[in-house]
Amino acid sequence: MTAELVRGQNHPLPDFRVEIRVSAGKPVIAGATLNDDSGRMRDAGWIAHPAAPRLPGLEASRQAAADHRLAVDLGALPEDVHRVNVLLALPTGVGGPTSFGPLAAPYLAVTGLDGAEIATYTVTGLDAESAVVALELYRRQDAWKVRAVGQGYAGGLAAMLDDQGLPKAHELAATINEAVAAGLARSVAPPPPQDGEGTRERSTAHAAHRGRTGAEGAGGDCPERTGTPAAGTPAGGTPSGAAPSGTTPSGDAPPSAGGIDYRHPSRPASPPPSAAPSAPQASQAPQGGGQEPVAGDAPGWSMEERLYNQVWGMFEDLARTVAAYRSAIDFAESRMEREIDRVLDDPRTRVGPAADEARTEARAKHARLVEQAQAVLDRDLAQLVAEAEVVEPALPPALARWDNPVWHGYTLPDDTPMALRLGDLSLPEHAELRIPMLVRLPLERGLWIDCGREAASVESVVGADTGELRRLAAETATAVAARLYAVYPPGEFTVRVIDPAGSAAASLAPLVESGALPEPPAAGAAGVSQMLELLTRRVDLVQMAVRSGATDALPVDIDPADQLLVVHDFPHGFDDRAVTQLRYLADEGPAVGVHLLMVADREDARAYGPVLDPLWRGLLRLTPVASDHLADPWVGHAWTYEPPLAPSGSEIVPRVLRQAAAGRWSPGGGH
Incomplete structure (x- = not known):
């Protein structure tokens, strides 16, 4: 089964030889950098890019294109390589877009040699960034894993390479862009269609179902994944606000500017006109950006189905915004530790005013990153709390708590409901925000x-x-x-x-x-x-x-x-x-x-x-x-479950x- 990754999530790779397929909608540069065990590039020979597309165990594209294939043989990499960073960047000087913000979210798929997808990741939450480390393949003992990173850089390729410790990063970035502008490469054929859709069509669908912030998710019953995952298949998800998605050249990550998209991920935006029964249609407008939430504002043939889809969308949104927040906190802490270790590793800078200043600056960066991540989390949690206050009173008996007034007007039902509430789910970041745990009927x-x-x-x-x-x-x-x-x-x-x-x-x-x-x-x-x-x-x-x-x-x-x-x-x-x-x-x-x-x-x-x-x-x-x-x-x-007691x-x-x-x-x- 394909793993649909969210930012910070990892997944094991079953084989050393994989292919990474990229679909971005607009021409982008796709390449890869090699890192040692401390996350540093050794020199300019540790990056595959259009001007030098081949390294031992790695081959990248020779030109900017909307679709790419990168071949990776992890077993053929140098022994001192511990990480492979898959990067995307917008070419400069060719009259195209200068940031990822207005573009469809890039979609990446890690596949086996047979074309079967192992893991996918849609890089959402980008705004002013013009370069991004999308995926990281990393070694753990004798095995390799893939991690969704989504770390953007407003300073472009130069800022990205500099962050990985490459000397003369600006010169190499200029070389790469000159190679692209001069058209130094053969055309790259787009990947073949899969499951009746081309990769580009899949990317468009992912972009449509996922908003501008957060990462991809799953569809179905909470939280067991049976039906539409929680359940069913890991499908496209409704995004929640993301944690900081990019870094400026100074290394600070700005909070994402997007709002929460409450459209259900696994449903069409509206029923087919020719087959739709006469039922009122919910508004399809996203509820993010401070708009007032509306109960039943999700796709569905009936109010019950729209409410069910909306509850599941709330579950996904909470899962994602918390995942993004935790990932941002982890990134801030690891960045601070790396910068402090860099000072301590050099005997010349280990003590003295310069060392104290470097530590102070590293801690200040950490504080700014944490503050920005918390601001994004608070914004998205506030929106979800507001939606829960509207949705909870509108739920029918099968989906309502025992303290809901709907039970006081109870009458025998005429039809079997589509789902049943088995309790509530919450996360420690906001324990008071409880999402109904729904399972489809019949059990x-x-x-x-x-x-x-x-x-x-x-x-x-x-x-x-x-x-x-x-x-x-x-x-x-x-x-x-x-x-x-x-x-x-x-x-x-x-x-x-x-x-x-x-x-x-x-x-x-x-x-x-x-x-x-x-x-x-x-x-x-x-x-x-x-x-x-x-x-x-x-x-x-x-x-x-x-x-x-x-x-x-x-x-x-x-x-x-x-x-x-x-x-x-x-x-x-x-x-x-x-x-x-x-x-x-x-x-x-x-x-x-x-x-x-x-x-x-x-x-x-x-x-x-x-x-x-x-x-x-x-x-x-x-x-x-x-x-x-x-x-x-x-x-x-680990969701906290609360039983459905009166x-x-x-x-x-x-x-x-x-x-x-x-x-x-x-x-x-x-x-």
């Missing part, structure tokens, strides 16, 4: 509410009382089951419960007392066996009916509604046969409408050893208390369940 994966001590920092949340943690886990399971039960139309969803020891009786009271359950929770080994036999038989019969095309011939005792099996205290009350049946339901059930929600401590099932590892891996792990366990492979964040003392869950159950069991209600 493609089972859910596991981890009630073990490793599920969260138990000591800091509920003391040492693991019994309290188990109680909260049971309440979370009931809250999730209640949300699912309430948002499905009558007759289309059934909740069943296994509680072998009756330990969750108090937490299950809203489901039991409202009449939402068709039968009491299964108890004891016999109850466990009976419930699992019932659902296993349903899965088998529905699978056979689907394969034979006879779904209308199912036995009358088979409940056609989607089923949610809530299992408490696994594996208590389960024998080997029951464990096998549960694994079967987890694997085969979702495809035919049987879904699993487990409340369990993995340590309780350690006697089964690795036999149950596939079960745990196949479930989406949640926690009953706030925990930063949800890892995001897209940008590397406010303490609230009666909204029992009230909604009673209303939903009354409507379902009334004449014409579906049961």
Whole structure:
């Protein structure tokens, strides 16, 4: 699978021989510099450029062009080379653009020799810069990785080369530009189309879906990537404000000037006119730059879909702006350390007024970079907070928190919603900004509410009382089951419960007392066996009916509604046969409408050893208390998850369940 990188993110390279394809829309110079282990160029022979395109293990283009291919053989590089910087620069003296700001964001793809993409990166956030280090290939022990850098230079090639320690950088930059102006090279053919689109078309699409700041992202459900990633495929993302994207000749990085583009990355700007149903269309204008956010201001066929897309766009924006901020902070710190080390490495400048002045200047640069990165972060967070304040009250029940007033006007739904809210996600840079965690319906994966001590920092949340943690886990399971039960139309969803020891009786009271359950929770080994036999038989019969095309011939005792099996205290009350049946339901059930929600401590099932590892891996792990366990492979964040519990003392869950159950069991209600 192709890795779509954001600024600062890295990805391993599976082979030493790769090709780097560049698509920029306008003619640019593409080349590469070699660095030692301290990030310095040895001399002018360590750069491949139009006037000298070939080095051992490296070949660049001989002219400025809109599309380039750079060949890299990492195994053939000199042994003292630890980094390869892929650079892009605008040619001077040829009457073209003088900065990247007005141009489409350059798009780079690292491919294998077979043309398959390994990693891609769109260099967004550029403004006054005329040269940029786009990618860095670097050595880690005996392996190589690629990192998205996106470091721009307003001083052009000369500033870039000077920053890498090259003597007479201005003279070499002038030589390169003269070679380009004189047309010293053969024409470079554009890369062949891939997936029905040319590379240039792909670049245009990336530029259209990503705004002027931030980096590329992913599309889908938060945060699991199932559907549109969080989920689905890593696709183009909605950009958020970026951290400092370029440096001036003095080395300071100015904050990006762009705003947040709230258009959803994986959807067209508007539905096809010939096929669009009669539904109001949302405004496509970006909400950045201080404009007032509007609920539902995202593409979609209905208000529900527009809100869903907008929430996912908010998740992406928060992920990116924080990733850019963290990357900028890391860059500022590494730059300061490098500059101070440079002073200390020379015995002549190690002490004395010159050394003190160099340290002071390095720290001042660091402070300016951090201040600029913080300003960009604060700007984008303020915009997201403003949008959240508008979007949250407008969400329908399936996407709303329990404290949303929409639940007080609850009515039985006519259609199955497209997604369900399973809690909230946040990052420490702004813990109060919570983004709804949405998963698409029907559930493609089972859910596991981890009630073990490793599920969260138990000591800091509920003391040492693991019994309290188990109680909260049971309440979370009931809250999730209640949300699912309430948002499905009558007759289309059934909740069943296994509680072998009756330990969750108090937490299950809203489901039991409202009449939402068709039968009491299964108890004891016999109850466990009976419930699992019932659902296993349903899965088998529905699978056979689907394969034979006879779904209308199912036995009358088979409940056609989607089923949610809530299992408490696994594996208590389960024998080997029951464990096998549960694994079967987890694997085969979702495809035919049987879904699993487990409340369990993995340590309780350690006697089964690795036999149950596939079960745990196949479930989406949640926690009953706030925990930063949800890892995001897209940008590397650890998101803090907050479960979907109702406010303490609230009666909204029992009230909604009673209303939903009354409507379902009334004449014409579906049961």
